[in-house]
Amino acid sequence: MDLFLQNHQYNYIVRQAKLVISTIKTCSDNQVVETVKYTALSKVLDACPGLSGEQRHLVERLGELQTAEELQVYMSKLLQCTIKFPTLTEPQLKRLFPKVKKLRIPDLSDLEKHPLTYFTWTDSATNKKYLVYYRQPQSDKKSSGKLIGIEGQYTSTNKTGVCAFCKKPGEAAFFSAVAKTRSSHSPDYYRSVGQYICLDNKACNVQITELDALESFIEDISK
Ligand SMILES: [Zn+2]
Structure with a gap:
């Protein structure tokens, strides 16, 4: 099947x-x-x-x-019968994050073992978090699938919180990304969009049951 x-x-x-x-x-x-x-x-x-x-x-x-x-x-x-996350390569990741000079490439070897909604890794030297999301092709075939890369700052909170993506309580980290456009109120600044999300992204990928929150986070950053 x-x-x-x-x-x-x-x-x-x-x-x-x-x-x-x-x-x-x-x-x-x-x-x-x-x-x-x-x-x-x-x-x-x-x-x-x-x-x-x-x-x-x-x-x-x-x-x-x-x-x-x-x-x-x-x-x-x-x-x-569950779709696996697309295979990722180093050149692909570099294309997804073109502005990052020294992109720390994560271990990509066991990516295909588990289905994932998003793939993420952190660079502890810079406190940066990178997230790759694969938007599935729409069923009407009007749009093809697309890899989306999001880069942001990452702060562990050592606190329990409800994750914005999977809506489950757990140890949370604050992930804030900078939006593509400048703030309408103060044009010198870029808008920042932040969310509390699971520290344990493997658990998050097992718990997530809908895409609305993740999609709107991505949407918000892309605006
Ligand atoms: Zn979560």
Whole structure:
């Protein structure tokens, strides 16, 4: 089967499927279980528009799950259909961040092992954080996929906060990037756009279930 799920969609389906299994384990009222299943399935289908018959059939197996073992099998089938992050190379990264003179190139070797919504690394010498996001081609094929690079300052907070991207609590870091255009109020300054995001970006990539916040952050910087 084609790769058709994006990382955040996979995460969302897994979250809903786990909810179904934990309800089955803890709730003896069949009607409640059926309602949770039905709601989970409709939420998942809403989050994955445009599925083909075969793809929908796979996703809809959520409704048949009964045990933790079946959940594992279901998750691994979905994972096989999840789009991997594009391979990145050093020249590509240099093109994404043309203004950075000495770009510290991160380890790119295990990039393909896990699906990711975004790839990020930090340069502790300069407190800079680099984020690469791959915007998937739109399903109407009007736009092709695109790699987007965002560079910003990075401050660890040693505090728990809610991450702007995945909306989960965890140790947060403040990431502030400079927008492409100057501030309308004081034309000498460039606008800065900042967000608290997970310090642990691997956890963030597992927790993220929608793209709205990440997309609007990128949008805001590109304005
Ligand atoms: Zn996060």
